[in-house]
Amino acid sequence: MLKRGSRGRNIAERVLPPLLFAVFVLTVWQLYVVLGDVKESTLPKPTEVVTSIWDNRQLLWDNAWVTIKEILIGYAAAIVIGVGIAVLIRSSRRIERAVYPWLVVSQMVPIPAIAPILVIWTGFDLRPKVMVIALVSFFPIAVNTIDGLRAADPELLNLLKTLKANAWQRFRKAQLPAALPFMFSGLKVAAAFSVIGAVFAEWVGASDGLGYLILVLNNQTATTDMFAVIVVLASIGIGLFLIVSLIERLLLPWYYESREVESEGLELEPEEIR
Amino acid sequence: MQAAGNKLTIEGLSKTYRGSGGGGNVTALKDVGIEIGQGEFVSIVGPSGCGKSTLFNIIAGLVKPSSGKVLLDGDQPDELLGRVGYMPQKDMLMPWRTVLDNTTLGLELNGVRKKKAHKQALAEFERFGLAGFEKQWPAKLSGGMKQRAALLRTFLAGRELMLLDEPFGALDALTRAQMQEWLLDVWQEDRKTILFVTHDVEEAVYLSDRVYVMSGRPGKVVLCVDVKLDRPRKSEITMSPEFLALKQRLLKPLEAAVKGTHFIDDRPTREEAL
Numbered sequence: 001m002l003k004r005g006s007r008g009r010n011i012a013e014r015v016l017p018p019l020l021f022a023v024f025v026l027t028v029w030q031l032y033v034v035l036g037d038v039k040e041s042t043l044p045k046p047t048e049v050v051t052s053i054w055d056n057r058q059l060l061w062d063n064a065w066v067t068i069k070e071i072l073i074g075y076a077a078a079i080v081i082g083v084g085i086a087v088l089i090r091s092s093r094r095i096e097r098a099v100y101p102w103l104v105v106s107q108m109v110p111i112p113a114i115a116p117i118l119v120i121w122t123g124f125d126l127r128p129k130v131m132v133i134a135l136v137s138f139f140p141i142a143v144n145t146i147d148g149l150r151a152a153d154p155e156l157l158n159l160l161k162t163l164k165a166n167a168w169q170r171f172r173k174a175q176l177p178a179a180l181p182f183m184f185s186g187l188k189v190a191a192a193f194s195v196i197g198a199v200f201a202e203w204v205g206a207s208d209g210l211g212y213l214i215l216v217l218n219n220q221t222a223t224t225d226m227f228a229v230i231v232v233l234a235s236i237g238i239g240l241f242l243i244v245s246l247i248e249r250l251l252l253p254w255y256y257e258s259r260e261v262e263s264e265g266l267e268l269e270p271e272e273i274r
Numbered sequence: 275m276q277a278a279g280n281k282l283t284i285e286g287l288s289k290t291y292r293g294s295g296g297g298g299n300v301t302a303l304k305d306v307g308i309e310i311g312q313g314e315f316v317s318i319v320g321p322s323g324c325g326k327s328t329l330f331n332i333i334a335g336l337v338k339p340s341s342g343k344v345l346l347d348g349d350q351p352d353e354l355l356g357r358v359g360y361m362p363q364k365d366m367l368m369p370w371r372t373v374l375d376n377t378t379l380g381l382e383l384n385g386v387r388k389k390k391a392h393k394q395a396l397a398e399f400e401r402f403g404l405a406g407f408e409k410q411w412p413a414k415l416s417g418g419m420k421q422r423a424a425l426l427r428t429f430l431a432g433r434e435l436m437l438l439d440e441p442f443g444a445l446d447a448l449t450r451a452q453m454q455e456w457l458l459d460v461w462q463e464d465r466k467t468i469l470f471v472t473h474d475v476e477e478a479v480y481l482s483d484r485v486y487v488m489s490g491r492p493g494k495v496v497l498c499v500d501v502k503l504d505r506p507r508k509s510e511i512t513m514s515p516e517f518l519a520l521k522q523r524l525l526k527p528l529e530a531a532v533k534g535t536h537f538i539d540d541r542p543t544r545e546e547a548l
Contacts, residue, residue: 153364153366155362155363155364155366156366156368158331158334158336158360158362159360159362159366160379160383161335161336161355162334162335162336162355162356162358162359162360163356163379163380163383163384163431164355164356164383164384165383169383173368173379174368177368177370178370180370252370254369254370254371254411254413255369255370257411257413257414258369258411258412258413258414259413
């Protein structure tokens with residue numbers, strides 16, 4: 001049996017090293033700027049960035065909220081499109097052959113380049129941003145879900161057939177649960193993409209949001225404040241990633257607990273025969 | 275033995291797969307005849323590629339034969355799917371279900387209520403050496419326990435005839451010996467009809483009332499031997515002269531089958547079964 005008490009130590013082991021590494025990097029950065037006498041407009045000290053975030057908290061929050069809203073709607077749209085395409089493609093060989101190559105081609109089109117066209121079509125409101133975010137994030141979801149829907153062992157599906165399971169039951173009881181870990185891999189990649197998409201979309205045409213704020217600050221060469229915005233943007237990405245990871249852990253406890261057994265080299269040896 | 279009293283009768287069964295794209299046809303099975311009486315334990319031994327999987331898939335109703343008959347209780351059913359319990363070579367436990375929920379899969383698909391299915395399964399957990407592991411994920415079980423869980427799933431599906439495809443093939447020698455003894459104990463209590471496939475002649479003789487030897491490409495029955503050793507059997511029996519003689523008798527045609535040369539023994543197949 002796995003020891004419950006080891007859980008707290010586990011978390012400390014996982015969180016502490018990256019935290020210490022971050023402290024180390026920030027210290028080196030701070031020392032470099034101080035000792036090398038680097039101009040603030042070139043590279044601000046980490047402490048100045050923190051001060052800037054605090055001083056501009058209202059401005060940052062107002063614009064962050066705009067960007068978060070775009071990301072959440074765009075991400076949700078990406079999930080619907082990505083999973084929808086995956087299910088469609090897996091539902092028939094003919095559809096797969098017709099659609100799959102174009103799915104790949106869609107990723108060869110530089111989305112930032114078509115963003116201005118989307119702005120022409122839909123204007124400066126929320127819509128073009130949501131569309132750009134959905135376009136850059138749906139692909140990893142679709143591709144991973146397609147792989148996932150192939151993951152169920154054909155022998156398991158045969159076994160279900162001999163137990164009189166119909167097509168829906170085979171999907172519901174085998175193909176879908178087998179696909180979920182893959183789908184979540186895609187969702188996590190897409191979470192990172194969605195933030196990038198939001199910044200691009202705002203650069204093309206926006207009157208608020210963190211991406212827009214970067215453009216404005218860039219014109220003023222307010223480097224410290226730009227760093228502050230970047231920190232907030234990264235935090236949004238990290239936050240989204242963590243939320244998706246948390247949902248995954250809650251939804252797929254078997255996936256993590258089974259992997260723990262494997263990676264621990266099976267520390268338990270149950271009695272063979274009683 | 276009278277055909278009418280048989281649980282399973284297979285007559286003149288052949289299966290030819292159409293070669294795709296220029297490849298010739300492949301005959302997987304040719305004129306195979308097998309008889310299993312109610313409550314008998316019958317084994318098939320043969321080299322890889324002797325068509326055992328095809329034979330099992332036909333009996334389980336997953337594949338249609340090119341010619342020949344499969345009779346259950348003397349009748350030829352319209353649909354074999356769902357009539358026969360089928361345990362594939364790999365355990366095929368669903369990693370997203372607990373051990374308990376894995377074992378009740380067949381009951382669940384039969385429309386048995388969860389509570390009732392659980393009660394029915396739990397009553398067998400002790401006998402199947404799974405007590406205490408009801409709520410665990412399959413990944414936490416040892417190889418032998420996984421096979422016992424898969425067997426329990428097959429048992430609980432409630433079919434009178436069970437096909438077991440090399441259930442102990444992947445286990446280490448010690449576990450394997452324990453599992454054979456255990457399987458005999460369980461079978462002795464319920465007397466379900468079992469058709470068992472293995473590479474291992476000793477295993478076949480130890481477990482069975484009758485052993486069929488198959489040759490490869492095309493797969494056909496080259497020998498059938500009744501095993502008239504007393505039951506219940508204990509593992510010491512494998513050292514007895516009768517046992518060794520039987521083993522010797524089966525090994526010769528099997529070695530010939532592995533080499534691909536034909537073993538000629540004046541068509542001994544059917545008579546010996548009678």
